[in-house]
Amino acid sequence: MNRETGVQSDGGRIHEPVHVPGHASGDRPIPENHGEVSDSPLPLVALDDPHLRPAAKNVRHTERWIAFLIALAALGFAGYGAVYWQGGQPQLEGLTLGIGLLAIGAALAAWGKYLLPRGPFVEERHDMRSSDVEREQMAAAVIDRGKLVMRRRGFLGKMLAGAAGILGVVIAFPVIRSLGPLPKLALDKTNWRKGSYLVTIHGRKIKEDDLEVGGIITVFPPGYEGNAMDQTVLLRASTSPFTTKAGRETWTPKGYVAYSKVCTHAGCPVGLYQEQTQQLLCPCHQSMFDVLDGAQPVFGPAPRPLPQLPLMIDSEGYLRAQQPYDQPVGPGFWERS
Amino acid sequence: MSETATSKESTTTGQGSSSVGIGSGGSGTGARHQGRFDSATERALGWLDDRLGVGKGRSLLDKIFPDHWSFLLGEIALYSFVVLVLTGVFLSLYFVPSTKEIIYHGAYAPLRGKLVSEAYASTLKISFSVRGGMVIRQMHHWAADVFVGAIAIHMMRIFFTGGFRKPRELNWMVGVTLLMLAIVNGFLGYSLPYDLVSGTGLRIAYSIILSIPLVGSYLAFFLFGGVFPGNGIIEPRMFILHVLIVPIIIAALIGAHLFMLVRQKHAQFPGKGRTEHNVVGSPLYPTFMAKTLGLFFIVTGVLWMLGGLVQINPIWQYGPYQPYKVTYAVQPDWYMGWLDGAMRIMPSWEFTGFGHTIPLEVLLPAVLFPGLTFTLFYAWPFVEARITGDRAVHNILDFPRYRPKRTALGAAGVAFYFTLFSASATDVLANFFQVSLNTVLWSFRFLVIAVPVVVGIVTYRICKELAAMPVTDEPKRSVILSRTEEGEYVMEEASIRPGDAPDDLDPIAVPARIGAGVEDAGLDEDGLDKEDIPGELLDKVPGVRRVTT
Numbered sequence: 001m002n003r004e005t006g007v008q009s010d011g012g013r014i015h016e017p018v019h020v021p022g023h024a025s026g027d028r029p030i031p032e033n034h035g036e037v038s039d040s041p042l043p044l045v046a047l048d049d050p051h052l053r054p055a056a057k058n059v060r061h062t063e064r065w066i067a068f069l070i071a072l073a074a075l076g077f078a079g080y081g082a083v084y085w086q087g088g089q090p091q092l093e094g095l096t097l098g099i100g101l102l103a104i105g106a107a108l109a110a111w112g113k114y115l116l117p118r119g120p121f122v123e124e125r126h127d128m129r130s131s132d133v134e135r136e137q138m139a140a141a142v143i144d145r146g147k148l149v150m151r152r153r154g155f156l157g158k159m160l161a162g163a164a165g166i167l168g169v170v171i172a173f174p175v176i177r178s179l180g181p182l183p184k185l186a187l188d189k190t191n192w193r194k195g196s197y198l199v200t201i202h203g204r205k206i207k208e209d210d211l212e213v214g215g216i217i218t219v220f221p222p223g224y225e226g227n228a229m230d231q232t233v234l235l236r237a238s239t240s241p242f243t244t245k246a247g248r249e250t251w252t253p254k255g256y257v258a259y260s261k262v263c264t265h266a267g268c269p270v271g272l273y274q275e276q277t278q279q280l281l282c283p284c285h286q287s288m289f290d291v292l293d294g295a296q297p298v299f300g301p302a303p304r305p306l307p308q309l310p311l312m313i314d315s316e317g318y319l320r321a322q323q324p325y326d327q328p329v330g331p332g333f334w335e336r337s
Numbered sequence: 338m339s340e341t342a343t344s345k346e347s348t349t350t351g352q353g354s355s356s357v358g359i360g361s362g363g364s365g366t367g368a369r370h371q372g373r374f375d376s377a378t379e380r381a382l383g384w385l386d387d388r389l390g391v392g393k394g395r396s397l398l399d400k401i402f403p404d405h406w407s408f409l410l411g412e413i414a415l416y417s418f419v420v421l422v423l424t425g426v427f428l429s430l431y432f433v434p435s436t437k438e439i440i441y442h443g444a445y446a447p448l449r450g451k452l453v454s455e456a457y458a459s460t461l462k463i464s465f466s467v468r469g470g471m472v473i474r475q476m477h478h479w480a481a482d483v484f485v486g487a488i489a490i491h492m493m494r495i496f497f498t499g500g501f502r503k504p505r506e507l508n509w510m511v512g513v514t515l516l517m518l519a520i521v522n523g524f525l526g527y528s529l530p531y532d533l534v535s536g537t538g539l540r541i542a543y544s545i546i547l548s549i550p551l552v553g554s555y556l557a558f559f560l561f562g563g564v565f566p567g568n569g570i571i572e573p574r575m576f577i578l579h580v581l582i583v584p585i586i587i588a589a590l591i592g593a594h595l596f597m598l599v600r601q602k603h604a605q606f607p608g609k610g611r612t613e614h615n616v617v618g619s620p621l622y623p624t625f626m627a628k629t630l631g632l633f634f635i636v637t638g639v640l641w642m643l644g645g646l647v648q649i650n651p652i653w654q655y656g657p658y659q660p661y662k663v664t665y666a667v668q669p670d671w672y673m674g675w676l677d678g679a680m681r682i683m684p685s686w687e688f689t690g691f692g693h694t695i696p697l698e699v700l701l702p703a704v705l706f707p708g709l710t711f712t713l714f715y716a717w718p719f720v721e722a723r724i725t726g727d728r729a730v731h732n733i734l735d736f737p738r739y740r741p742k743r744t745a746l747g748a749a750g751v752a753f754y755f756t757l758f759s760a761s762a763t764d765v766l767a768n769f770f771q772v773s774l775n776t777v778l779w780s781f782r783f784l785v786i787a788v789p790v791v792v793g794i795v796t797y798r799i800c801k802e803l804a805a806m807p808v809t810d811e812p813k814r815s816v817i818l819s820r821t822e823e824g825e826y827v828m829e830e831a832s833i834r835p836g837d838a839p840d841d842l843d844p845i846a847v848p849a850r851i852g853a854g855v856e857d858a859g860l861d862e863d864g865l866d867k868e869d870i871p872g873e874l875l876d877k878v879p880g881v882r883r884v885t886t
């Protein structure tokens with residue numbers, strides 16, 4: 001169609017009227033080419049209809065670009081093959097196949113965007129809502145047949161519900177209960193016992209001279225090296241005992257002090273020790289605990305001090321636990337009192 | 338394409354097949370109709386139609402896709418998922434889902450002789466010893482980040498344009514579920530290699546579950562199979578969730594999402610010829626298919642390039658997970674940042690009493706807050722309908738500027754989550770700006786309220802401003818400005834070229850048949866009769882080559 005003249009050069013062919021929705025007031029046109037294919041000729045749009053023109057300003061030009069992109073893609077793919085053949089190298093692999101995929105993608109997208117009919121095309125939308133009659137029939141079917149099932153059999157229905165309820169409960173046994181043990185006291189107790197030696201990750205017992213002042217090491221009860229709940233930081237804050245909290249005077253022989261390494265916030269290992277400030281820092285959400293003050297949290301979201309492990313030094317000079325932890329270690333939970 | 342249209346003898350597939358008749362029969366439509374049964378495509382379609390009635394599905398080929406860039410976002414998410422499945426299958430051929438400790442003997446020298454989990458060792462193997470494995474593994478990770486990002490931005494698009502309103506509330510809710518599952522599966526996958534950083538993330542996840550009142554410890558024990566880290570059962574569980582169960586649910590929901598989309602048809606922006614009762618754009622076949630296939634390859638190409646060129650999650654630098662070890666600057670993938678930030682700026686409010694503990698410092702930011710977030714997301718279509726009282730069907734989208742309140746609220750929300758996300762870098766920021774952590778912490782506690790308020794107000798103002806500007810329906814036209822001999826300037830409307838203003842045409846239904854046009858008007862392929870056809874017209878007809886002499 002020539003815009004200026006309005007001439008439709010359809011070469012004398014049958015040209016079905018084209019519906020322009022929104023123009024006819026209110027009544028929505030049904031496109032004739034919708035629906036079943038019958039023997040009658042389908043509505044036809046002439047090839048030179050402006051809607052079928054490509055969007056490209058210069059078709060030849062666009063085609064050349066697309067040809068270039070496809071050639072580039074082929075090169076990229078081949079390049080990837082070559083790189084792989086040579087033993088592979090991540091950056092080159094990424095570059096070659098990446099360029100290939102991008103180029104083929106761009107070519108296809110350009111083909112669709114610039115060379116195919118530019119439209120615009122329209123499709124009618126049908127209401128989701130059914131007619132009143134259909135709605136009523138549907139509701140009637142559901143309700144009436146439902147009533148038929150239950151009529152004067154309310155008792156059976158209740159039995160059915162009861163049986164289903166039992167199934168619902170017992171099915172949870174294999175599906176959920178089998179998954180793990182009950183918590184019982186697992187969260188409250190650690191493997192530290194009265195008299196446990198303090199050993200390193202390699203199982204070596206710690207002796208009274210092993211740490212300089214300012215030294216820090218992670219310790220476990222023997223046999224539980226690496227255990228997530230038992231991990232404990234052993235620090236040497238001075239050479240003589242000091243008081244972290246009233247009543248804990250004997251817990252820090254020779255300036256050694258031990259705290260649970262499990263952060264009371266969300267359980268990360270409290271691994272960083274700042275000697276000048278005498279603080280333990282948890283790298284996860286930056287809670288800070290004051291070593292000299294019973295690991296009282298001084299910053300961050302941790303709500304409670306790290307539990308302290310009472311220490312003693314035995315006659316052979318080995319560091320040992322006087323007592324287990326006097327409270328659950330780590331983050332809070334409902335059963336913790 | 339142009340060749341097919343020009344050559345009268347071409348009787349190939351696709352669009353060409355509808356011009357079969359042109360070649361064989363000449364001008365009559367009856368002849369064209371008989372000619373149809375000549376083509377192999379026709380016979381194949383007939384074969385299928387006899388058995389499955391595919392002919393009745395033609396309207397699907399005509400499904401209209403609005404031409405607006407913002408409609409690509411969902412497709413990007415979809416194609417990222419396709420990439421995740423493809424690369425994920427590759428990874429699962431080599432990955433060993435086990436926390437059993439072995440002595441490492443692989444290709445990465447610095448770790449040789451160290452005790453590592455089988456999961457960790459096999460991830461190193463994928464990275465260093467499987468040819469092409471590094472790219473695929475990094476591509477999988479990048480695709481996960483892009484997947485969640487595309488979903489989030491897609492959701493914002495729907496929100497700001499009111500695409501969630503009746504009749505699309507259900508699809509909005511499916512979308513919210515997809516966002517949630519994408520985040521969950523991303524976290525699960527991220528944890529699989531069992532490196533120091535992701536293991537620490539698992540430890541935090543365990544504590545988060547533990548914080549739930551009443552059932553928390555039971556849940557944690559059942560999920561992990563005991564006290565953290567749960568005797569090694571966590572790997573097969575997380576593995577099967579990650580590679581099978583969650584992806585299947587996601588795939589099914591994507592199916593439901595698209596089914597509803599086809600059934601309800603796309604919503605569209607207002608514009609010429611567009612009403613509540615139609616959709617204007619490009620048809621599925623062939624235009625949209627070509628474009629979207631192109632987009633698929635572009636998404637794949639970008640992800641592949643990222644996978645090859647941009648390092649992500651170098652687990653060999655973090656080391657294997659040991660519960661007592663920790664690295665500095667622990668950061669999860671970006672889509673977990675908002676939760677991490679919330680946990681960081683939360684005050685340490687633990688409740689104890691009546692023999693019980695409620696760890697509010699974890700429960701609030703990591704359980705209740707995301708719970709509330711997603712509840713609000715789910716409920717939003719209904720909340721808004723209640724506020725506005727608008728219960729009508731909407732197939733025409735809003736321009737955000739005409740809904741200043743919703744737009745301001747949405748922008749404030751985005752700002753809120755973005756501030757929380759930034760708060761997950763408190764330690765990094767404190768280091769970078771050389772200020773105390775305390776300063777950074779309190780700044781964020783303030784900013785998390787102030788930023789959304791300011792953003793909301795500014796957005797509201799901008800909307801009002803934009804909405805007050807006059808709009809014309811007239812498409813932009815190019816003009817020719819020229820200076821006359823006398824120094825006067827004259828402006829002329831330039832003649833219209835195809836492509837200048839595609840929307841100036843009235844939309845038509847997608848043609849089932851495309852007939853002959855200019856070519857049939859007594860012209861042959863090369864001997865175009867230039868005299869009879871205006872040159873300008875020739876330019877516009879696809880496949881008509883202009884012969885210059």
Ligand code: HEM
Pocket residue numbers: 418421422424425426428429430432460463474477478481484518519522523524525526527528529530579580581584587649650
């Ligand atoms: C919603 C879709 C998915 C998301 C968001 C996702 C995300 C992730 C992420 C972030 C990783 C960590 C990668 C790393 O840096 O090491 C990962 C690992 C993995 N994913 Fe997926 N994934 C998805 C679907 C799948 C599917 C469908 C499969 C398999 C059929 C799969 C198989 C794997 C395997 C085997 C690993 C462990 C190997 C490794 O870590 O390199 N994923 N996933």
Ligand code: FES
Pocket residue numbers: 263264265266267268282283284285286287300301302
């Ligand atoms: S886990 Fe230690 S601060 Fe959060």
